[in-house]
Each structure stands twice: as structure tokens, then as C-alpha cells.
Amino acid sequence: MNLFGSNGQPRVLCLDLGERRIGVAVSDLLGWxxxxxxxxDRKHSIPWLERLDQLIKEYEVTEIxxxxxxxxxxxxxxxxxxxxVxxxxxANHTSLPVRLWDERLSTSAVEKTLISADVSRKKRKxxxxxxxxxxxxxxxLDAHRR
Structure with a gap:
């Protein structure tokens, strides 16, 4: 597996693990x-680890x-x-380095932002x-760029 994206830069994928849903984000090609x-949806017909494999391949991810x-x-x-756990x-499934990152207040900060933008409860969910x-x-990304 190539350690870098198409332009030579590593791509990082992030998972926000919930009991039912997993939020997924990826870094841009420059890592900024x-x-x-x-x-x-963890309860969807396709196993979530299989979908994760697809995303890793699609975005040429080198770190999670x-x-x-x-x-x-x-x-x-x-x-x-x-x-x-x-x-x-x-980490075992993908053989990629997996880093744990403090997520305190991330969901509540996002919720506040969406509420202030007057996004409906249904759309927020x-x-x-x-x-x-x-x-x-x-x-x-910000912490590792400094």
C-alpha cells in the first residue's frame, strides 16, 4: 500500500465512534x-469495517x-x-496506525454551531x-502542524 496520497502527502481519516453511527472525516491532500x-450506520446491511476499507482505499489513507x-x-x-477496544x-483490521485523540466537547460544540445556524433538529441528527x-x-491536524 502506498504510504502517501496521489500527490505524495499522507491522508488522515478520522472516526467519531457512536453506538449506532460513525462520523467520518478525511484530511485534504495537504493535510491542513x-x-x-x-x-x-453500524446497523446497515454492509458491515462498517468493510465500508471503512472502501474509504481507506478511495482516499489513500495512511493514518486513522x-x-x-x-x-x-x-x-x-x-x-x-x-x-x-x-x-x-x-488497527488490527487495517494494519494502519491508529491514534486516539481527545474528543471532549466536540459533539456539543458542533450541536451549538448547528443550532446557532438555525438547522432543524432532523437535519442536525x-x-x-x-x-x-x-x-x-x-x-x-492543527496540533501536529505546529
């Missing part, structure tokens, strides 16, 4: 910005970031422990996971 890609939910004091609770599963993945990935 995060763009939401889609929301994978997984949002790690932490408690406000920084500790990891039951949800964070479950995410760690899934992240390990993703469809995009919040994807936007949260973008938020998480952008934080990761």
Missing part, C-alpha cells in the same frame, strides 16, 4: 483541513484518528474504554456525527 465524508471520549477531569470512563480492532469527526480531525 478536515472535511466530513459521511456517516456510517479515533475520537476518544474522556471525562471532563481527563479520566477515561466506560464509553472511552469501549472506544479503545474498537480502535484496537480497527443527520450531520452531527460527520461534523464532529471533522472537528476532532481538525484539532489533530
Amino acid at each position: 483541513t478536515a472535511q466530513g465524508v459521511e456517516v456510517i 484518528v479515533v475520537g476518544l471520549p474522556r471525562n471532563m477531569n481527563g479520566s477515561i470512563g466506560p464509553r472511552g474504554e469501549a472506544v479503545q 474498537i480502535a484496537e480492532e480497527v 443527520k450531520v452531527v456525527d460527520q461534523l464532529a469527526a471533522s472537528w476532532i480531525l481538525q484539532g489533530y
